[in-house]
Structures are given as structure tokens and as C-alpha cells.
Amino acid sequence: LSSFEHWRDTVSMLSLVGSGAVLRHAELYCNVLSTMSSHLSSIERDFFEEVEYSGGNFFLPALNRFVKLCCECGSNNEELLDSAREIRQIVHSRFGIELLPLSRGVDTRSDDENEEEDVMEVDV
Secondary structure, eight states, rough: HHHHHHHHHHHHHHHHSOOOHHHHHHHHHHHHHHHHHHHHHHTTTTTGGGGGGGTSSSSHHHHHHHHHHHHHHHHGGGHHHHHHHHHHHHHHHHOEEEOOOOOOTOOOOTTTSSSOOOOOEEEO
């Protein structure tokens, strides 16, 4: 649980900065997204079904803000944009959670997004 708390705090802090900070520290954000991708790919599929981690808390909204921020800044950094899209795809395919549309003018749809399945939307 303490590892999750560290992730929760990190994602929360990094999701609340301005776009200038993301652009200045793009390598940090890419590394966090890469590590997050590995972690999300390996945790149990029912992880977000637990009450403690589901929509009633702030991890999913913070994750949504974090990915949205990275996508918005990704128009200037392709690696950052690709990494943020990968997180959206993992969260959708592994957990059935659709992070909300990210920004105007940035196509964030995954290839299999049109498939019918039960999807939980996270509102921020």
C-alpha cells in the first residue's frame, strides 16, 4: 500500500503543474509515464475495482489530469504524446476505464476504442 501512496502522491503533484514545467522537464515526464506504463501493465486487472482505488478517490482524476497535461504538451514533444497515449490505452484495455477526452485538436483515440465494451468514465 505504501508504494501505491507514493505513486498517488507523485501523480497528483505532477498533474497540478503548468505546461511550461512539463515542457522544461519533458524527460522527467516521459520517464514517469514509462515507469507508470510498466506498473499499470503488471498490476491486477481488478485493481481499480477496489473501493479505495475507484472513482471515489483522487487517484483516477489525478491520473486523468496527468495524462491530459502530457497530451496537451505533447504537441511539442512526440515522445511525451506517445507515452501519454500509451497510458490511456493501457488503462482502457486492462481496466475498462476510459480517461476523458484530453484536449482539443489532439487525437487521443486508440485503434480499438470503437469496440463495444463496458467502460467507466472518470470525470475530473
